[in-house]
Amino acid sequence: MKIENIPYDYYVVEAGKILKNYNEVVDWLNSIGFIYSKTRFGGYKKIIESFLTGSMEISNTEIEIESRLHEYLNAHSELTEITRIYNDVSKYQVLSDYTVQMKKVMSGQAFRNYSEKDQSRDFAFELTMAARFIRGGYNAELNQLADIAE
Numbered sequence: 001m002k003i004e005n006i007p008y009d010y011y012v013v014e015a016g017k018i019l020k021n022y023n024e025v026v027d028w029l030n031s032i033g034f035i036y037s038k039t040r041f042g043g044y045k046k047i048i049e050s051f052l053t054g055s056m057e058i059s060n061t062e063i064e065i066e067s068r069l070h071e072y073l074n075a076h077s078e079l080t081e082i083t084r085i086y087n088d089v090s091k092y093q094v095l096s097d098y099t100v101q102m103k104k105v106m107s108g109q110a111f112r113n114y115s116e117k118d119q120s121r122d123f124a125f126e127l128t129m130a131a132r133f134i135r136g137g138y139n140a141e142l143n144q145l146a147d148i149a150e
Helices: 003-031 040-053 062-089 096-106 120-135
Strands: none
Touching: 003 040, 003 062, 040 062, 062 096, 062 120, 096 120
16 A cells, blocks of 8 residues: 555545444434435435545546545534434433434534524534533433533
8 A cells, every 4th residue: 555545545444434333323313203315414425425436526626626525524524423422312211302403403504614594513512512421421401501410
């Protein structure tokens, strides 16, 4: 393996891991009533898959290469975050407490800077923090002013 292949090979391995984990997330999302394929998360999956299969259409212009890389990195980040949320929140007994927030997370724009009024990342952050507290043994409630209850 040549040294210049290392970054690309790393991202291929990471993309494979993300898709494997994301399939569990998709099953969970479907079980709680979300059709992931019609949300931005369905688009992210397609981006990762096209990167893995080599079917991502890229012209040789630097601008096009940079654009596709940004799409991939954004999809990678978003799928990693929703997987982190799934890993802890899906085990929570009162899942209905989180469905309102999940609906807001799922409805956001594909990229953060598409709209200043898109609050989906704020709700994703709230769920990520709730997941961390749940993992730590706390009861996290998102329907109150304070998110942590003793």
